[in-house]
Amino acid sequence: MRFAKYCLFAIVVLLPLLCFSAAKADYPAETIHIIVPWPAGGGTDNIARAFAASLEAATGASVVVDNVVGAGGVTGTLQAAKAKPDGYTLLLQGSSDISTVMVFQKTPFTLDDFDFLCAFYSTPTWVVAHKDRGYTDLKSFLEAADKNPGKLTMASATPAGAQLLMAAAIHGYTNGKFRIVPYQGGGPFRKGMLSNEVDAGVVHSPIMLPEVKEGIIRVLGTGAPLGKINYDPLRKTKTLNEMGIPFEVGITRGILLPRNTPHEVRAKLLEASKKAASSPAFAEFGAKFGFSPVWMEGQDFRKLLDNEVRTFKEIKEKFVDTQKR
Numbered sequence: 001m002r003f004a005k006y007c008l009f010a011i012v013v014l015l016p017l018l019c020f021s022a023a024k025a026d027y028p029a030e031t032i033h034i035i036v037p038w039p040a041g042g043g044t045d046n047i048a049r050a051f052a053a054s055l056e057a058a059t060g061a062s063v064v065v066d067n068v069v070g071a072g073g074v075t076g077t078l079q080a081a082k083a084k085p086d087g088y089t090l091l092l093q094g095s096s097d098i099s100t101v102m103v104f105q106k107t108p109f110t111l112d113d114f115d116f117l118c119a120f121y122s123t124p125t126w127v128v129a130h131k132d133r134g135y136t137d138l139k140s141f142l143e144a145a146d147k148n149p150g151k152l153t154m155a156s157a158t159p160a161g162a163q164l165l166m167a168a169a170i171h172g173y174t175n176g177k178f179r180i181v182p183y184q185g186g187g188p189f190r191k192g193m194l195s196n197e198v199d200a201g202v203v204h205s206p207i208m209l210p211e212v213k214e215g216i217i218r219v220l221g222t223g224a225p226l227g228k229i230n231y232d233p234l235r236k237t238k239t240l241n242e243m244g245i246p247f248e249v250g251i252t253r254g255i256l257l258p259r260n261t262p263h264e265v266r267a268k269l270l271e272a273s274k275k276a277a278s279s280p281a282f283a284e285f286g287a288k289f290g291f292s293p294v295w296m297e298g299q300d301f302r303k304l305l306d307n308e309v310r311t312f313k314e315i316k317e318k319f320v321d322t323q324k325r
Contacts (some may be wrong), residue, residue: 027087027265028061034090034255035083037076038097040067042186043204047121047253048092050285054276065092072160073097074107081113085258087265094251095119095301096162099308103316104160111305115261116298117270119254120277123291124224125166126237127154128208128217129200130193138221138243141200142174149177155201156182157189162249163202165315166223169247170202170240172319193217204251205229206290223249228291247315252294254301270298 032055036048048065056063068076077098080091091114101107127138135141145152154171156164159182167180181198183189186207193201193208200220206229211217213231222237229235240247255273257266276282277293286293296304 025264027268028059030088031062031064032059032088032090034063034065034092035068035076035080036065036092037068037070037073037080039069043123043207044092044094044097044253046289047285050282050289051092051120051276054279054282055272057279057281058272058275072101072105074101074105074109077101077107078109080256081109081258083258085115085261087257087261087269089258090117090269091256092253093256094253095304095308096125096249096251096312099305099312100161100165102309103312111302111309113259114256115259115266116302116305117255117257117266118273118277118298119252119296119301119304120273120282120293121254121286121291122224122228122250122252122294122296123205124222124226124239124250125162125202126205126222126226127166127170127200127202127220128193128212129220130196131216131218132196133199135200135218135220137238138170138200141178141220142170142176144199145176145178150179152178153181153198153200154178155189155192155198156180157186157201157203157207158182159184162251162312163204165312165320166240166247166249167202168319168323169249169315170245172315173245173247209290223247228294230287230290230292247311252296252301252304254296254298 034048034052036045038044052063052065068079077093080089083089129135154167156167158164164182170176171180183192189201189203192198208217212219219234219237222239225239226234226237277295282293
């Protein structure tokens, strides 16, 4: 009788563990959900849907994109952080989207709430202007601002993001005589640039690349090298660092998992993600979207985020907070 009780106890205790181990061994056996904390149709969403299709081919499982929007990306990011760590809920997010929200507000999550899997798509942040303004590069814009103190404007695609920090860094490090005008997103920014409402503007590339190719918009400078862009005339555009402005900024998209996702699941998902990121289909997407894919391991993606948070805090304290006093 006692032996039977021990056997029953062993079954009750061990069966869930055996089932969990079997689930990890069979991964992925269910639909994989990729949370994108931004609306459908945006840059991160387009990248996510192209990656999801390639990941589906690499895993043989169904992969769907869920747009969980709200609070500047916080809602979807938090939902991913609280999800079951079984490899079936992924977060696809941009580096500077995470780091800037953590710099500009107190978030209900930290970087430690995630396991960083990989990153595979990186685009610099650039300065653009309408051709009718006549600026050929950032230097010519700054010279015009010096001659007309307070009259020229530089738009930011967001009121509290990497684009604003880049505009503030340019303004602060050069003692620029222009005003910063924040827009409420890439859509309004694009409309403002095309209608020639402002003198120049800062936005994540490749937004406005089609208009650049048409000759309507000019790229004046970039926050990071444009060597990976699929448009030869822009590849040698000067970076802020090359112009004496010690600030580098862009956005790298990658995959984060809920913390404590099992090692076996992470290993399989990493292998599949690497295959997806290097697939011909994803390369074709990159060629159309504007940039060739890259590859970054999870630990390097985490280091990038740590560095961004630290650097962005310094820029905000030095050039943004001082303007509010």
